[in-house]
Amino acid sequence: MTTTLMDTSSAWDVLEDANLPEGFRVEITDGKIIMTPQGEQQWKVILRAAPQIEQQLAGHGDILSEVMIDFPSSLWGYAPDLAIIAPGSERNKRGRFEWHSLEAVLEIISLSTRDNDFEKKLRMYAECAIPLYVIIDPSGNSCVVHSNPTRTGVYTDQEEIPFGEDLVLPLDGREIVVKTDGFPRSEG
Structure with missing residues (x-):
């Protein structure tokens, strides 16, 4: 069976009855199930960024962390580190949000997820x-904000924000500012 970008099945369907180990992040890329343990730096960024975003959303949207999102292909199942859900978005019949509900995705990269975050997920x-894709890189002490997506799998604009400067997320009709000075930094 050939799978196209607009398949109605969810990549997550294959895991419906699976007994997955706790403490691991599970995603599906190119139809392959990938399990990785969450790293300390990743957890610390989420812990610092999520409350800032949630407070500024003030009921105009929602933030999720590592929650399954349905994408328009059975080959891709991502659970972003942080996902900002647009106001008024509704869950599908599976009880999950879909890709078109996302205003922004923030992924915290590690050595084990680097290729997926910079290539496959970006595409x-x-x-x-998805209007904004932010790659947070503790090993590089910076965030890269990708904006203006094209259907060819490219974001036409990108801006690098060093840790210590404010990360500004221009959402539809509003702006979220995330202070990055508390993000864990690489000593290298």
Whole structure:
């Protein structure tokens, strides 16, 4: 069976009855199930960024962390480190949000996820027209904000923000500012 970008099945369907180990992040890339343990730096960034975002959303949208999102292909199942859900978005019949509900995705990279975050996820998020994709890189002490997605899998604009400067997320009709000075930094 050939799978296209607009399949109605969810990549997550294959895991419906699976007994997965706790403490591991599970995602599906190119139809392959990938399990990785969450790193300390990743957890610390989420812990510092999520409350800032949630407070500024003030009921105009929502923030999720490592929650399954349905994408328009059975080959891709991502649970972003942080996902900002647009106001008024509704869950599908599976009880999950879909890609078109996302205003922004923030991924904290590690050595084990680097290729997926910089290549595969970047392409998929752009193809799905997710307005903002932010890659947070503790080893590089910076964030890269990708914006203006194209259906060809490219974001036409990118801006690098060093840790210590404010990370500004221009959302539809509002702006979220995340202070990055408390993000864990690489000593290298």
